[in-house]
Amino acid sequence: AQSVSQHNxxxxxxxxxxxxxxCNYSYGGTVNLFxxxxxxxxxxxxxxxxxxxxxxxxxxxxxxxxxxxxxxxFNLRKPSVQWSxxxxxxxxxxxxxxxxxxxxxxxxxxxxxx
Amino acid sequence: EAGVxxxxxxKIIEKRQSVAFWCNPISGHATLYWYQQIxxxxxxxxxxxxxxxxxxxxxxxxDRFSAERLKGVxxxxxxxxxxxxxxxxxxxxxxxxxxxxQYFGPGTRLTVT
Numbered sequence: 001a002q003s004v005s006q007h008n009x010x011x012x013x014x015x016x017x018x019x020x021x022x023c024n025y026s027y028g029g030t031v032n033l034f035x036x037x038x039x040x041x042x043x044x045x046x047x048x049x050x051x052x053x054x055x056x057x058x059x060x061x062x063x064x065x066x067x068x069x070x071x072x073x074f075n076l077r078k079p080s081v082q083w084s085x086x087x088x089x090x091x092x093x094x095x096x097x098x099x100x101x102x103x104x105x106x107x108x109x110x111x112x113x114x
Numbered sequence: 115e116a117g118v119x120x121x122x123x124x125k126i127i128e129k130r131q132s133v134a135f136w137c138n139p140i141s142g143h144a145t146l147y148w149y150q151q152i153x154x155x156x157x158x159x160x161x162x163x164x165x166x167x168x169x170x171x172x173x174x175x176x177d178r179f180s181a182e183r184l185k186g187v188x189x190x191x192x193x194x195x196x197x198x199x200x201x202x203x204x205x206x207x208x209x210x211x212x213x214x215x216q217y218f219g220p221g222t223r224l225t226v227t
Contacts, residue, residue, distance in 0.1 A: 004156070034215070044157075044205070044218040090156050100209070101170055102147070102216065104156030 002027040004093050006105035013081050014113050021076040021108050023091030032094040033074040035065055038107075039087045047089070050074065061085070083114045116140065118219035120206050126225045132194040135222045139187070139208030145169075147216060148181055148191050149205040157205055163189065196226045 007022045025031065035047040048059025055067040065076045074091060091105040119138040127133050139146050144165050149157035160179065161171040165186040174181070178197070183189040193200055203223050207216040 006156075036218075043220040044207075046215055046217070049215055092156075100145075100214070101162070102157075102159055104149075104158070106154070106156045 002093055002095060002101075002103040004091055004103050004105040006089075006091055006108050008108045009106070010109045010111070012111045012113065015083055016080045017112075019076070019078040019081045019085070019110070021089055021091075021110075023074045023076065023105060025072050025074070025091075025093040025103070027093060027095055027103075028072075029098075030096040032096050032100065033065075033067055034092040034094070035059065035063070035074075035076050036090045036092060036104075037087045038090070044090065047076070081110070081112050083112045086110060086112045118206055118208055118217055120204075120219040120222055122222055123220060124223050124225075126227065127196055129198055129226050130195040132192065133196055133224060134190050134192045135204050135206075135224075137189045137191070137206030137219060139189075139206070140210075140217055143208035143210050143217075144186070145209045145214075146183055146189050147205075147207040147209075148189070149207065151203045151205055151221070153202070160191070193224075196224075198226050200224060201226045 003026045005024045033050040036044045037047045038044050050057045050067045058064045088107045088109050090107045094100045094102050146163045148160045151157045160174045161181045162169045163183045166183045181191045203221040205221045206219045209216045
């Protein structure tokens with residue numbers, strides 16, 4: 001079975017600091033990759049996704065992620081975080097040729113101090 | 115467009131009782147998913163429907179959990195009887211196809227006492 005690892009469980013940053021959240025997965029086949037965000041009291045929302053093409057993908061609110069196939073990684077980045085980025089971030093991997101079965105990481109809680 | 119709807123939003127039951135959750139996906143989305151999210155963990159897929167057929171239910175505890183999607187639109191997930199370890203948020207998601215982005219509902223927070 002697929003496993004998705006998010007190495008940072010809780011990250012605390014000050015506003016304007018740069019952010020990088022790690023995500024590694026185990027599946028060696030063709031995958032679709034996602035980052036979802038859950039703001040306090042809200043449901044999971046798509047932040048960005050990678051299906052194919054340019055491995056550097058840009059999402060909403062200034063977030064971007066880079067797919068590095070050789071490292072089985074899909075790390076999330078933002079150059080300058082804001083207080084409103086306080087949320088929980090989930091990496092997800094879908095096995096493209098296995099009915100798009102989704103596997104989620106355990107999440108990273110980001111706390112941005114104003 | 116309207117998002118994924120779920121009800122109820124919260125439910126508290128005693129162990130050994132039964133409970134049912136309802137989900138209405140985004141209109142036109144053929145694929146529907148139920149997830150269980152235990153506190154501190156990521157969502158875990160319980161069952162995946164393509165129209166009204168089951169694509170994957172390998173992680174569904176079939177001795178107590180059941181789900182159906184009779185007309186290929188809305189879906190219900192039932193737990194009978196509930197155990198303490200079933201306390202979690204139950205998420206419903208839908209997508210327009212097997213290789214498409216999933217859109218999530220607000221979830222149902224279940225507390226089993």
